Amino acid sequence: MRILLTNDDGIYAPGLRALRKELQQLGEVVVVAPASEQSGVGHSITLLNPLLVQEVLDEQQQFVGWAVEGRPADCVKLALLELLPEPPDVLVSGLNAGSNAGINVLYSGTVAAAIEGAFFGRTSIAVSMEYTKPKPLDFPSGAAYAREVVAQIIAQRPPKGTLFNVNIPSLDKGPIKGVRVVPQNVAPYVETFDRRVDPRGRVYFWSKPDIDCPEPLPDTDVSALADSYITVTPLQFNLTRHELLPQMKDWQWRW
Numbered sequence: 001m002r003i004l005l006t007n008d009d010g011i012y013a014p015g016l017r018a019l020r021k022e023l024q025q026l027g028e029v030v031v032v033a034p035a036s037e038q039s040g041v042g043h044s045i046t047l048l049n050p051l052l053v054q055e056v057l058d059e060q061q062q063f064v065g066w067a068v069e070g071r072p073a074d075c076v077k078l079a080l081l082e083l084l085p086e087p088p089d090v091l092v093s094g095l096n097a098g099s100n101a102g103i104n105v106l107y108s109g110t111v112a113a114a115i116e117g118a119f120f121g122r123t124s125i126a127v128s129m130e131y132t133k134p135k136p137l138d139f140p141s142g143a144a145y146a147r148e149v150v151a152q153i154i155a156q157r158p159p160k161g162t163l164f165n166v167n168i169p170s171l172d173k174g175p176i177k178g179v180r181v182v183p184q185n186v187a188p189y190v191e192t193f194d195r196r197v198d199p200r201g202r203v204y205f206w207s208k209p210d211i212d213c214p215e216p217l218p219d220t221d222v223s224a225l226a227d228s229y230i231t232v233t234p235l236q237f238n239l240t241r242h243e244l245l246p247q248m249k250d251w252q253w254r255w
Contacts (some may be wrong), residue, residue, distance in 0.1 A: 001026060001027030001028070001089045001090065001154070002027060002028050002030070002086060002087075002088040002089050002090075002123070003023050003026065003027050003029045003030070003088055003089065003090055003091075003092060004030055004031075004032065004076075004079055004084065004088035004090070004091045004092070005019065005020055005023060005024065005029050005030070005032075005033070005065070005092050005093075005094060005111065005114045005134035005237050006027065006031070006032055006033045006091070006092075006093050006109045007029045007033050007034070007072065007076050007090075007093055007094055007095070007109075007110060007113070008034065008037070008038045008039055008040075008041065008072045008093075008108070008109025008112075008113065009037055009039060009110075009149065009240075010034050010035065010036050010037045010038070011031060011033035011034065011035060011056055011064075011065070011067045012032075013097070013231045013244075014097075014136075015094060015096060015129065015137070015139045015143070016031065016033060016056065016094070016095065017139075018095060018139035018140045018142070018143035019094055019095040019127065019139075019143040019146055019147070020064070021093065021094060021140075021143065021145040022146065022147035023147060023150065023151070023230070025091070025145065026150070026151055027158075027173045029233070030065050030079075030084060030088070031056070031064050031065030031066070031186070032065050032066045032068060032078060032083055032084075033066075033068070033072075033075055034067070034068055034069075034070060034071065034072060034075060034109075034224070035052075035054070035067040035068060035069050036069075036107045038071055038072055039098075039109060039193075040069050040107050040108070040109065040228065041072065041109045041112070041114070042072050042106065042107050042109060043074070043110065043112040043115060044071050044073065044074050044076070045070075045074055045214055046070045046071055046074050046122055047070075050069075051068055051069060051070045051074055051078060051145070052068070052069040053066050053067070053068050053078065053083070053140065054067045055064065055067075055216055063196055066078075066079075067189065068076070068216040071111050071112075072093070072116070073109075073113060073116045074115035074131060075111050076091065076100070076113050076116035076117050077116060078169055079115075079146035080120050080122070081141065085139050087122070088092060088122060089122075089123070089154075090122065090123045090124070090150075090154055090201075091113075091114060091117030091125070092114075092124075092125050092126075092127060092128060092150060093110050093111070093113040093114045093117075093124070093125070093126045093127065093164060093228040094110055094125075094127030094128055094129075094146065094166075095129055095143050095146055095168075096108070096126075096127065096128035096129065096138060097128075097129065097131065097137060098128060098129070098130065098131055099128050099129070099130035099131075099167045100128040100165065100167065100184060101128075101130075101165075101173055101221040101222045101225050101231065102107060102184065102185040102186070102187070102189065102213055102216065102220070102221060102222045103169050103185075103186065103188070104173065104189075104204075105165060105184055105226065105235070108126070108128075109127050110127075110128055111165055111235070113126070114126035114163055114164075114165070115163060115235070115237050116210050117159075117163075118161045118162070118163040118174045118237060120161075120178065120238070121160045121161045122161065122190070123153075123154070123158055123160065123162050124159065124161075124162075124163050124164070125149075125150055125153060125163075125164045125165075125166060126163075126164070126165045126166065127146045127149070127150070127166045127167075127168070127169040128135070128165075128166070128167050128168070129142040129146075129167075129170075130167060130168065130169050130170040130225055131170055131172075132170040132172050132173065133170075133172050133235065137139075138144065138148075138171050141157070141171055141173070142168045144164075145168050145176065145230060146166065146168060149166050149179065149230060149232065150166075153232070155234065163174060163234065163235045163236065164232060164234055164235065165184070165221070165231075165232070165233045165234075165235050166230065166232050166233075167221060167225050167228065167230065167231045168172055168230055169225050169226075169229065170230045173228050174228060175228070176228055176229070176230060176231070177199055177228045177229050178229055179229065179230045179232060180224045180229040180230070180231055180232070181231075181232050181233070181234075182219055182220050182221050182223075182224050182231050182233060183219075183221070183233060184220065184221055184233050184235070185213065185216045185217050185220035185222035186217065186220075187213055187215055187216050187217050187220075187222070188213075189211050189212060189213045190209050190211070190212045190213070191207070191208075191213060192210070193205040193206065193207055193208060194206040194207075194208055194210045208236040213252055221233050248251075
């Protein structure tokens with residue numbers, strides 16, 4: 001099995017390194033990932049600058065893949081259209097440092113890379129790991145859980161272009177209770193900014209990292225993750241609200 005591995009934390013991120021090691025138990029892994037961190041860039045792509053690409057080797061001077069001076073979605077486009085001699089059987093994006101549940105899915109470069117893979121008809125899986133304390137994450141353990149989930153998804157032979165979002169709970173909270181298939185939470189998050197003044201008297205704001213969802217909807221990715229379950233959510237990228245189409249066709253449009 002051929003696996004394309006990417007992320008938004010950058011090709012040298014410890015989460016990607018740990019997940020690559022685990023996924024090699026499932027098949028051949030080739031990495032095409034951003035040369036630097038691209039967290040929170042969503043599904044943006046690069047249009048006005050060249051996409052510089054450089055081969056990356058591991059500690060044994062063995063080929064790992066390519067580092068791309070671009071966004072996660074750029075990496076997937078280049079991998080599938082230019083870099084890989086054969087198309088992958090599956091695309092995995094991660095292991096992200098921090099969960100991508102609830103509305104975070106909309107901003108996540110990790111999820112965007114998986115969406116791009118689904119655009120191209122590849123089974124695509126975004127994998128993230130929650131953190132609750134300001135200390136290094138146990139990426140090797142998280143990657144082992146991720147590999148088990150990825151293997152079980154692949155074993156089901158989902159249709160080409162199927163898209164999944166997986167979140168591993170923080171291991172600081174205790175043992176993982178199991179796996180739950182749940183929808184994305186759409187309850188609003190609470191976001192805060194630190195207001196500051198620079199030496200020239202100009203006001204600026206710095207987004208605080210402690211984004212919270214105080215009232216998540218029950219039986220969703222946010223609530224299940226908080227209860228120490230691995231969450232698996234099937235996603236789609238067609239944003240059309242189909243049930244409203246018939247009603248809108250009867251509107252009296254003017255031009």
